[in-house]
Amino acid sequence: xxxxxxxxxxxxxxxxxxxxVAELLKEAAKDVSITYxxxxxxxxxxTSFEKINTAIAKNEADDVxxxxxxxxxxxxxxxxxxxxxxxxxxxxxxxxxxxxxxAALIQADAELDxxxxxxxxxxxx
Amino acid sequence: MLxxxxxxxxxxxxxxxxxxxxxxxxELDSAIGDGDHGSNLARGVQAMEEKLQAGGLETxxxxxxxxxxxxxxxxxxxxxxxxxxxxxxxxxxxxxxxKDVASIVKAGLDGIxxxxxxxxxxxxxVDVWVPVCEALxxxxxxxxxxxxxxxxxxxxxxxxxxxxxxxxxxxxxxxxGAVSSGYLFEALLxxxxxxx
Numbered sequence: 145x146x147x148x149x150x151x152x153x154x155x156x157x158x159x160x161x162x163x164x165v166a167e168l169l170k171e172a173a174k175d176v177s178i179t180y181x182x183x184x185x186x187x188x189x190x191t192s193f194e195k196i197n198t199a200i201a202k203n204e205a206d207d208v209x210x211x212x213x214x215x216x217x218x219x220x221x222x223x224x225x226x227x228x229x230x231x232x233x234x235x236x237x238x239x240x241x242x243x244x245x246x247a248a249l250i251q252a253d254a255e256l257d258x259x260x261x262x263x264x265x266x267x268x269x
Numbered sequence: 270m271l272x273x274x275x276x277x278x279x280x281x282x283x284x285x286x287x288x289x290x291x292x293x294x295x296e297l298d299s300a301i302g303d304g305d306h307g308s309n310l311a312r313g314v315q316a317m318e319e320k321l322q323a324g325g326l327e328t329x330x331x332x333x334x335x336x337x338x339x340x341x342x343x344x345x346x347x348x349x350x351x352x353x354x355x356x357x358x359x360x361x362x363x364x365x366x367x368k369d370v371a372s373i374v375k376a377g378l379d380g381i382x383x384x385x386x387x388x389x390x391x392x393x394x395v396d397v398w399v400p401v402c403e404a405l406x407x408x409x410x411x412x413x414x415x416x417x418x419x420x421x422x423x424x425x426x427x428x429x430x431x432x433x434x435x436x437x438x439x440x441x442x443x444x445x446g447a448v449s450s451g452y453l454f455e456a457l458l459x460x461x462x463x464x465x
Contacts (some may be wrong), residue, residue, distance in 0.1 A: 174448055179426060185343070185345075188345060193341050193342055216345060216346050219349075219350035220349070222384065
């Protein structure tokens, strides 16, 4: 089955958080391409520019919502975004709630404007 | 004078200071952050040293860019993208004029602020970079200028970075990023790059 045109990227300081949030989202969004990057290159606490690059490249969509946990994840994400050809929408919203909201709405073919409007209410950063 | 050789020596001296003070930096970070600034930077500068020692770097721009990519790839914490962005911007400026150290460091500050969005007074490395840039411009960078800038972060309340989650409780602690930036500029002074 072909994937939706809009994908989701999860970036966390902890591998299990990134993987866990992705797993939660897949419950609601089986046709949405969801990729994630968690932890440093050696699996420690932090974020990895390389892992984020790979997760962006692996995402099947060219338009991707990106959700992250803490500030340094955002900085690494921004650097990766600058080097990617994909359109990445960096969201300063509550990680779990907003990623789930986006996943469910993309799966339901909601319009992008509506998705963005709903996410706006979950802005915490 | 800044050349490919002295730039590499500068970064090497910075790496040595990071390694010597790895535990101290992490201890400072434990008080107001996540306790990994020393170990993260040590991992980064080790990767940087390996790349720089591989050789074949003929310009200041090459040296700074190579260092940037190593730090971005290996640090893991916020200091990776911040020092990485600083060095990328510095490399770019060095491509314009590799003798103008003041402009190169100012470009680095701009790179940090573009990435981290911090302003002066928010208890971050910016509080060291700003006075250092001003002193470099007037040819008056000394160890005291650097030390005063680093010490000045102690009484600030963090409003950017991980320490900002602590609010008032961040007061009374030195900012680890300010301290490590202090090492970078001490290494610059000690390397004789600013001597004509």
